[in-house]
Amino acid sequence: MRYLQRAGHRSLPGRRARLATAAILAVTALAACGGGDGGGGEAEAADGPKAPATIPELTDDPLTLSFIWFEWPPAQALEDFANAEYTKERPNVTIEVNTVPNANWHDAMFTQFAARQTDFDIPILDSQHIGEAVTNGNILDLTDFVDENIDVDAYDPYLLAAYGQYPQAETGQRDEDASLYGLPLLGDTWTMIYRKDLIGDEPPETWDEMIDAAQKCQDENPGVSGLAFHQANGSDAAAVTYNTVNGVYGGNLWNSEDKSIEGVINDEAGQKAMDVLVNEMKPLTAKGSGNWFIDEVNAAVAQGKACIAFQWIAAAGGLLDPAQSTLGTTEDEILDTLGFATLPTQDADVVPLGGMGMHISAYAPAERQAEALNFMKWFEQEDIQKKWAAAGGVPARTDALESPEFLEAGPFNQVYADSVSRMRDMWNVPEYAQLIDIENTNVNAALNGAKDPEEALDDIAEQQQQVLDSSGGGL
Structure with missing residues (x-):
């Protein structure tokens, strides 16, 4: 995690300002967010918007692909990494990672979801946010896309389930018959820090x-x-x-x-x-x-x-x-x-299981949904995951987790690799x-x-x- 070690916690006031209105509106919109009425449950999840198995034709026009996350060092690391690496494949695309304070993160996303209009294309959801987003039809069902484009065997089943699967009959267990609504972006857990x-x-x-x-x-x-x-x-x-x-x-x-x-x-x-x-x-x-x-x-x-x-x-x-x-x-x-x-x-x-997955807003324009799918396919490749690890990310692919690019990049990376099998999520x-x-x-x-x-x-x-x-x- 060499990049994050030197970056520290960098404030992103410009990006925070762009999403301030959403955070302010959160209180009045909570009732509309779904937030616990159960929505349509599994039936609604099955009937929600689906991503195509094949990535649609991409535009050659300039395009900004917008993420939403909370304000912490990995957000800046992701933006810098994607603009350095993804643009080698898609030079017409700019990646923008908008951030809000951690306390406003959920509401900033779900207020816009409730309005059925988002200024972000890829929401980065905590694993526990997925059920609310799915039952309200806020994010795309990626199951067919994943089947066609992602090597699911390259991941620990726990991580693939935690960052994308819904419903989860048993928290964290991978059910191959359940739908996937996201893919891993950043793995995480606690480390114990001690004064030697x-x-x-x-x-x-x-x-x-x-x-x-x-x-x-x-x-x-x-x-x-x-x-x-x-x-x-x-x-x-x-x-x-x-x-x-x-x-x-x-x-x-x-x-x-x-x-x-x-x-x-x-x-x-x-x-x-x-x-x-x-x-x-x-x-x-x-x-x-x-x-x-x-x-x-x-x-x-x-x-x-x-x-x-x-x-x-x-x-x-x-x-x-x-x-x-x-x-x-x-x-x-x-x-x-x-x-x-x-x-x-x-x-x-x-x-504790930490980390987050990336998802696709059901309300993003079609051309940006297509670009988001292409970004996900690109990001989850073995070589890109290793580059992400070297740049300061915490990958979820097993081959990247076990690679020198990750294990030698920081003193706590081995801690994460050793902790994956011990993780427990919430509800x-x-x-x-x-x-x-x-x-x-x-x-x-x-x-x-x-x-x-x-x-x-x-x-x-x-x-x-x-x-x-x-x-x-x-x-």
């Missing part, structure tokens, strides 16, 4: 050992917090943190077969996870960290204020930039201090936006002392169950 000079060269192997090491480090190093992790009530920050701890201690978020949440997320394992998070991990974080997300965790690590931290790999690049760090004047000096490891295990061996249902909001709000409240942890978890279970029940259980 304070913790030691070998990272903790279990979650309990990690907490003990963080406590010892904090006790021995005044002014340095034992832990830094996402806690904010926004995007999926606090929820992903709880979900990760839940999985590590053997819990589950729901029973996907009967769509039950009550009695599952708040069972004994779920309660144990909440207790560990609030009563053991939270006391090891910095004062005022209750609203921390990606930037705040990176700042704490770069400034030497955390013994152990958890961060999305695709967002960790700037940590090796000496201009942003107090841990060394060169990248090598920083790497003498910082270690990157896969997450510790405990009662179970799971890590891939149309009601995702409501479910994540409920969980973020309650976990954040528990972390900040505004709510009893057990009460917060029971409220999550009850409120999320009500959402699924009121919409037909996500079916």
